[in-house]
Amino acid sequence: MTDPVTHGLVILLHGVAAFGYDLDPLAGVLRRSLPHTAVIAPDAPFAYERGPGRQWYSLEGVTPENRLARIAAARPAFDALIRSLVDAHGLADRLDRVALVGFSQGATLAFDAVARGPWPVGALVLLSGRFVAPEPFTPALATPVLLVHGSADEAVPSEETRRARAMLQEAAMTVESHIVRGVGHTISPTGMKLTRRFLRERL
Numbered sequence: 001m002t003d004p005v006t007h008g009l010v011i012l013l014h015g016v017a018a019f020g021y022d023l024d025p026l027a028g029v030l031r032r033s034l035p036h037t038a039v040i041a042p043d044a045p046f047a048y049e050r051g052p053g054r055q056w057y058s059l060e061g062v063t064p065e066n067r068l069a070r071i072a073a074a075r076p077a078f079d080a081l082i083r084s085l086v087d088a089h090g091l092a093d094r095l096d097r098v099a100l101v102g103f104s105q106g107a108t109l110a111f112d113a114v115a116r117g118p119w120p121v122g123a124l125v126l127l128s129g130r131f132v133a134p135e136p137f138t139p140a141l142a143t144p145v146l147l148v149h150g151s152a153d154e155a156v157p158s159e160e161t162r163r164a165r166a167m168l169q170e171a172a173m174t175v176e177s178h179i180v181r182g183v184g185h186t187i188s189p190t191g192m193k194l195t196r197r198f199l200r201e202r203l
Helices: 020-033 067-088 105-115 159-170 189-202
Strands: 008-013 037-040 098-103 123-127 145-150 175-180
Touching (some): 008 067, 008 105, 098 105, 105 123, 123 189, 145 189, 159 175, 175 189
Parallel strands (some): 008 037, 008 098
């Protein structure tokens, strides 16, 4: 008999200068809503250079021109981490039961993982992310996407989410997008509710 917690897996990906436990409020909401799904928030592979916390790639000297190369260089460590979690839950052949939920820099990496096509997961949630379309842009077309961004985000402007929605829709992906009025660079209660509902419908 299959262990109930392996019916699905949600992987939460934190922002820069943070740890996995910083996403505990969202993790708690999802665990209560998805009792037969494992919810995990790992730490990013790399230490943050300017203080405590972890990061998916370095922001030192990052520019719009070199950001994509930084993301590409970070992907081997990212992929290895995701693969280890998926394998540990026996879902390597059931990626449709896996969801990636990224905040800020974590959303950037999650977007890239699906935009390049190697992670055709069952759901992708991108919260307050900055998005760069790789070339070639060959996304996992069957993966439904939820985009949520605060209108008052001063760290990553909400225009990033509008651009991502246009890119994904042009690629014929299923996209739901919300700009939450008055919210800054954070995961708001509204963002948590939208994420919970989106994942309940797909996992």
